[in-house]
Amino acid sequence: MSKIEKFSPDLCVLAGYMLIVGEEMCQQYNMIxxxxxxxxxxxxxxxxxxxxLIENKSxxxxxxxxxxTPKLDEGPVVAYCLFSIVDEPFKEYWQKGDKQKLFHLIRQxxxxxxxxxxxxxxxxFSEKQIGIKDGRVVDDKGKFIEGYDLSDTxxxxxxxxxx
Numbered sequence: 001m002s003k004i005e006k007f008s009p010d011l012c013v014l015a016g017y018m019l020i021v022g023e024e025m026c027q028q029y030n031m032i033x034x035x036x037x038x039x040x041x042x043x044x045x046x047x048x049x050x051x052x053l054i055e056n057k058s059x060x061x062x063x064x065x066x067x068x069t070p071k072l073d074e075g076p077v078v079a080y081c082l083f084s085i086v087d088e089p090f091k092e093y094w095q096k097g098d099k100q101k102l103f104h105l106i107r108q109x110x111x112x113x114x115x116x117x118x119x120x121x122x123x124x125f126s127e128k129q130i131g132i133k134d135g136r137v138v139d140d141k142g143k144f145i146e147g148y149d150l151s152d153t154x155x156x157x158x159x160x161x162x163x
Contacts, residue, residue, distance in 0.1 A: 001028065011122075013034075014068060015118060020072060023070040032121065033067075033075070034117070041053070043074075046107065046110070050106050054099050058085065061109065062081050062110070063113055064077050064078070064080035065077075065118065067135065078148065079121040081113050081117050083151070116158065117154050124148055
């Protein structure tokens with residue numbers, strides 16, 4: 001915290017941080033974390049998330065930015081993007097039961113969405129489309145929301161080879 005305080009940040013972004021932030025820091029700063037799962041999806045590392053998606057035979061994968069709280073991966077959803085993992089190019093691997101190929105394919109499709117999601121989320125904050133009030137996410141009218149769906153924006157920013 002002593003390293004951060006001299007900057008007086010309005011918002012801290014955790015992406016690939018992989019450490020648990022303490023309660024004092026959560027109270028002191030507005031922080032958002034990148035998590036490689038859709039809202040309400042699995043918790044844990046990206047590897048754990050993908051294996052859980054496969055084991056649960058999920059139809060969607062994605063990524064989200066959520067508020068950092070002392071409870072790991074349980075803060076309110078700020079923004080998210082979703083994509084189908086049942087159609088092409090995933091369909092044949094579900095049919096074959098090829099979990100290794102599914103794992104790598106889901107990771108590839110999720111990973112290319114991470115940076116566009118981070119950038120789009122920060123843009124939404126800077127343009128006042130979303131904000132943080134009393135530890136919750138609000139829209140441009142100050143109404144509490146359950147996350148800002150950036151799927152279309154993020155999916156348009158993915159490489160054409162994945163579409």
